[in-house]
Amino acid sequence: MAELPLPPGSTIGILGGGQLGRMLSQAASRLGFDVVILDPEENSPAGRVSRGQIVAAYDDPTALGVFGRVCDVVTFEFENVPAASVERLAEAGALVAPGPTALAVAQDRVDEKTFLNAVGATTVAFAPVDDLADLQAALETLGTPALLKTRRDGYDGKGQVWIKSPKQAEAALAELGGRPAILEARAAFTRELSIIAARGRDGSVAVYPLGENKHAGGVLRTTNAPAQIDAKTEKRARAIAASILDGLAYVGVIGIELFDVPGKDGGDGTLLVNEIAPRVHNTGHWTQDGCVCDQFEQHIRALAGWPLGPTKAHAQVEMTNLLGDEVEQWSKLAAKPDQRLHLYGKAEARPGRKMAHVNRVKALT
Amino acid sequence: MAELPLPPGSTIGILGGGQLGRMLSQAASRLGFDVVILDPEENSPAGRVSRGQIVAAYDDPTALGVFGRVCDVVTFEFENVPAASVERLAEAGALVAPGPTALAVAQDRVDEKTFLNAVGATTVAFAPVDDLADLQAALETLGTPALLKTRRDGYDGKGQVWIKSPKQAEAALAELGGRPAILEARAAFTRELSIIAARGRDGSVAVYPLGENKHAGGVLRTTNAPAQIDAKTEKRARAIAASILDGLAYVGVIGIELFDVPGKDGGDGTLLVNEIAPRVHNTGHWTQDGCVCDQFEQHIRALAGWPLGPTKAHAQVEMTNLLGDEVEQWSKLAAKPDQRLHLYGKAEARPGRKMAHVNRVKALT
Numbered sequence: 001m002a003e004l005p006l007p008p009g010s011t012i013g014i015l016g017g018g019q020l021g022r023m024l025s026q027a028a029s030r031l032g033f034d035v036v037i038l039d040p041e042e043n044s045p046a047g048r049v050s051r052g053q054i055v056a057a058y059d060d061p062t063a064l065g066v067f068g069r070v071c072d073v074v075t076f077e078f079e080n081v082p083a084a085s086v087e088r089l090a091e092a093g094a095l096v097a098p099g100p101t102a103l104a105v106a107q108d109r110v111d112e113k114t115f116l117n118a119v120g121a122t123t124v125a126f127a128p129v130d131d132l133a134d135l136q137a138a139l140e141t142l143g144t145p146a147l148l149k150t151r152r153d154g155y156d157g158k159g160q161v162w163i164k165s166p167k168q169a170e171a172a173l174a175e176l177g178g179r180p181a182i183l184e185a186r187a188a189f190t191r192e193l194s195i196i197a198a199r200g201r202d203g204s205v206a207v208y209p210l211g212e213n214k215h216a217g218g219v220l221r222t223t224n225a226p227a228q229i230d231a232k233t234e235k236r237a238r239a240i241a242a243s244i245l246d247g248l249a250y251v252g253v254i255g256i257e258l259f260d261v262p263g264k265d266g267g268d269g270t271l272l273v274n275e276i277a278p279r280v281h282n283t284g285h286w287t288q289d290g291c292v293c294d295q296f297e298q299h300i301r302a303l304a305g306w307p308l309g310p311t312k313a314h315a316q317v318e319m320t321n322l323l324g325d326e327v328e329q330w331s332k333l334a335a336k337p338d339q340r341l342h343l344y345g346k347a348e349a350r351p352g353r354k355m356a357h358v359n360r361v362k363a364l365t
Numbered sequence: 366m367a368e369l370p371l372p373p374g375s376t377i378g379i380l381g382g383g384q385l386g387r388m389l390s391q392a393a394s395r396l397g398f399d400v401v402i403l404d405p406e407e408n409s410p411a412g413r414v415s416r417g418q419i420v421a422a423y424d425d426p427t428a429l430g431v432f433g434r435v436c437d438v439v440t441f442e443f444e445n446v447p448a449a450s451v452e453r454l455a456e457a458g459a460l461v462a463p464g465p466t467a468l469a470v471a472q473d474r475v476d477e478k479t480f481l482n483a484v485g486a487t488t489v490a491f492a493p494v495d496d497l498a499d500l501q502a503a504l505e506t507l508g509t510p511a512l513l514k515t516r517r518d519g520y521d522g523k524g525q526v527w528i529k530s531p532k533q534a535e536a537a538l539a540e541l542g543g544r545p546a547i548l549e550a551r552a553a554f555t556r557e558l559s560i561i562a563a564r565g566r567d568g569s570v571a572v573y574p575l576g577e578n579k580h581a582g583g584v585l586r587t588t589n590a591p592a593q594i595d596a597k598t599e600k601r602a603r604a605i606a607a608s609i610l611d612g613l614a615y616v617g618v619i620g621i622e623l624f625d626v627p628g629k630d631g632g633d634g635t636l637l638v639n640e641i642a643p644r645v646h647n648t649g650h651w652t653q654d655g656c657v658c659d660q661f662e663q664h665i666r667a668l669a670g671w672p673l674g675p676t677k678a679h680a681q682v683e684m685t686n687l688l689g690d691e692v693e694q695w696s697k698l699a700a701k702p703d704q705r706l707h708l709y710g711k712a713e714a715r716p717g718r719k720m721a722h723v724n725r726v727k728a729l730t
Contacts, residue, residue, distance in 0.1 A: 005696055008708045008721075026391055029414045032695070032708025032721065043416075049394045051413045292654065292705060292726060301699070310702040314679070330397070331370055334666070337675040340657060343373045343397025356373075356397065361657060 002072035002095050004201060004305035008032030011051070012300065013071030013094060015058060015085070017044025019344035019354060020077035020280050023288075025050045027296035033304070038067045045345045046077070059085050068092025073303050075252060079106040079278050080153060097251040097303040102278040105248065109151050109182045112276060119247035121240045121273045124259075125185040135169045138183040148172045151180045158218070187272050189259035193227055196284035197241040198298045198308055199250045206298065206308040207238045208291065211283050211319075213257075219352065223319040225286045226364075233260075236271055244276060253299040255281025282354075286317035289340045289359040318360040327355035338362065367437035367460050369566060369670035373397030376416070377665065378436030378459060380423060380450070382409025384709035384719060385442035385645050388653075390415045392661035398669070403432045410710045411442070424450050433457025438668050440617060444471040444643050445518060462616040462668040467643040470613065474516050474547045477641060484612035486605045486638045489624075490550040500534045503548040513537045516545040523583070552637050554624035558592055561649035562606040563663045563673055564615045571663065571673040572603045573656065576648050576684075578622075584717065588684040590651045591729075598625075601636055609641060618664040620646025647719075651682035654705045654724040683725040692720035703727065 002010065012028050014021045017039030025035040025046050035050040040057050047053030056063030059082050068074065068089040074096050086100050105115045113123045127138035129148065139146060144166065150159040161172045163183075173181070192215065197207040209226030229237075241256055255277040263269040284295035293301070293309025301309055322329065327349055333339045343356040367375065377393050379386045382404030390400040390411050400415040405422050412418030421428030424447050433439065433454040439461050446468055454461050470480045478488045492503035494513065504511060509531065515524040526537045528548075538546070557580065562572040574591030594602075606621060620642040628634040649660035658666070658674025666674055687694065692714055698704045708721040 005699075008692075008695055009710065009712060022394070026394065026414075029387070029391065029710065030707055032706075032710050034413060034710065048399060048416045049391075049414055051408075289657065292702075306696075307700040327373075330373055331671075334370075335672040337657075341397075342395055345374065345394065345397050345399065347374060 004095075006033075006072055006304035006306070009034070010072040010304070011036055011070055012303070013038065013067055013074035013089075014046060014050075014077060015039075015067075015074065015081055016077035017041060017046035017053060018077055019045055019346075021046030022049055022344060023285075023296045023342070024075070024077065024280060024299060027294065028300045031297065031300060031304075031306075033300070036067065036071055038063060048345055058082065061088055064088040065092045068094040073097065075299065075303050076103075076279055079103060095303070098254075098278045099249070099251065102248045102250055102254075106276055106278045107152055109149055109275070113182070115247065116244065116273050116276070119243040121244055122270065123273050124187045127183050129173075129181040129183050132170060132173060135173060135181075135183060136166065139163065139166045139169060142183055142185040145186050147184045147186065148176065149182050149184065150176050151182050160218075187259045187261055187274075189261045189272070191260045192274070193229070193237070193258040193260050193271070194223070194281065194283040195237050195241045195256040195258065196253060196281060196287065196295050197238075197245060197256065198253045198295075198302050198311075199245040200302050200308045201251055201305045203246070204308055205242050205245055206311045207241050208284065208287055208295070208311045209313050210234065210237055210258075211286060213283050217352075219323065219354075220282050220321055222321070223283045223286050223317075225290060225317055225319070226313050233269065233271065240271060240273065244273075248278075250278070252278070252302045253280050253284070253295050254278055255283060257283070282321065282357075283319075285342070285357050286319040286359055287311075288342065289361050290315045290317040313364065316362040316364050318362075320358050320360070321354055322356040322358060324351040324353055324355065325349050330356070333358050369460075371398075371437055371669035371671075374399070375437040375669070376401055376435060377668070378403065378432055378439035378454075379411060379415075379442060380404075380432075380439065380446055381442035382406060382411035382418060383442055384410055384711075386411030387414055387709060388650075388661045388707070389440070389442065389645060389664060392659065393665045396662065396665060396669070396671075398665070401432065401436055403428060413710055423447065426453055429453040430457045433459040438462065440664065440668050441468075441644055444468060460668070463619075463643045464614070464616065467613045467615055467619075471641055471643045472517055474514055474640070478547070480612065481609065481638050481641070484608040486609055487635065488638050489552045492548050494538075494546040494548050497535060497538060500538060500546075500548060501531065504528065504531045504534060507548060507550040510551050512549045512551065513541065514547050514549065515541050516547050525583075552624045552626055552639075554626045554637070556625045557639070558594070558602070558623040558625050558636070559588070559646065559648040560602050560606045560621040560623065561618060561646060561652065561660050562603075562610060562621065563618045563660075563667050563676075564610040565667050565673045566616055566670045568611070569673055570607050570610055571676045572606050573649065573652055573660070573676045574678050575599065575602055575623075576651060578648050582717075584688065585647050585686055587686070588648045588651050588682075590655060590682055590684075591678050598634065598636065605636060605638065609638075613643075615643070617643070617667045618645050618649070618660050619643055620648060622648070647686065647722075648684075650707070650722050651684040651724055652676075653707065654726050655680045655682040678729065681727040681729050683727075685723050685725070686719055687721040687723060689716040689718055689720065690714050695721070698723050 211225035
């Protein structure tokens, strides 16, 4: 078993070789760690900046055994990691973080919302839906419009459909292919916020200033951080983050998406948790140019058992994702002194694919 | 031949796989480039964070041919690159930067000082020394104490000896093994400063704020930047940097070490150029945490034909090298929120070896 805190020169494994794995690898190498990637795609973005890559499926038991033996600590760039893979890694001797509970909760929307409400992090009203009878009952309780989602495996707006009237119930179920689902009431939110937070192996918690996010077509377009927010709401957000992290006995960085619901008749508003991602998060990319210790270094620090780094912002940052051929703007953006480019090294700019992001840095106001 | 500006996805080659190559590689990968290292040592610090490494001697013609073909642009982390190797790389189709003139000038202390004085960048008085007669004549002209150095191949205080009286001439020559040498007059400086500057392929020049350096045993210990300096001296330093860069038709980042010599009787002081290093420089590591575009990204931008990045400091930084077993302080330093650790991934902490550096970040005063 690895000694903690993990000394420089140790090996950190990352399951998944996309841009999140790449930026985690870069952060780990700045701290003197070696990094090995496991990803079925050869020469993945992360593999190309790491000590090595094991090219194998995420559930390949032999590959996982080797990976677990060569790595002191293993982490993930995505949450849909098979539970059996995590077990295999732990058996092979790697410390795995975040742990199986966090993954299980994040993989199932019903379990996730049940957990969140149990730790006092309010969500929209919801109901599990296994068949048409469930859905009809849920629509009666939650009203319309309501959002039907698969319980598992959805991301970037995929696997979900709005139901505007009870008549659409059957078609909506069919659209999701009859998979186990969840019906969510519509939240009357005015904006989407997110929290990037971390918990260390010693239970310490560090929370970054909130970001305000804009999505289009289910995909994140921009994050503006620190978000304009009153002190009371900020405090509430920090308490939500701590409850979630402690409730999961979490180790690493987590991304928490929130709905900001204004109060009625001048009363206090509410923050509803939309979903959690047990990993570094696209809405935390602003920290690379807004904080001295970004979310990637923070995650590495947490899993290596190092003290968490500072989370204060020293700049106002607007992060914009460059999707598909928008990456061709690189040469124009490179000429702007306030725009910090982060390119992922992906060869093929397929439509909608996250190719890069740019952080526009302004002085704090 | 590579198209310029070099698009992301292109391959940048770095001759030398130490910490400078490693930090260059990390900067290049943030901009979406692939990096290949050539270094005779397997699994070099830079190789471990790059797409690949060619393990071969720096003058191996076959290896250089392959390296030059797979890379669009090639650069160096050290200045003692054989001229024949540069030719081989260019023949194989790689754009090489900085160019042969800069390397030749930086490799020979007599050529270097001759060039510097020719472009108006004053140095201490000096004389080439090939034999005892040369040295005796030079000691008569320059006086004692004076510093005898090999013309080529010295670094970190190696290959140099102080001569305190003419009687020591013969022994000093013997100590340098009879190699071609240079005698330098002693400068009455009060402190050592350095300039990190860059020149783009379009001839644009960008200069970072000056750093103030402290050495011990010929090795850099700390850089404090931006240095406390009056506007007139700062302007003079910037002019020196521009003269040198333009005089060499330079492309990339250069490190320029200066002696700050105070004026007599309240008159203006002088900046003498001690030496130039045609590469990123240890005294520029502070830019990683003091500027949005650090010297490593700046070098990559210059050689890729991208616009140069901003050089303004947003923080006061004290950079300290961690030599040999000083790197064992990592866990203490990791707990300090104002200390930014940069570890090089070197396995063996030999005495005096540069293992890491730490940037202490303070608000600008």
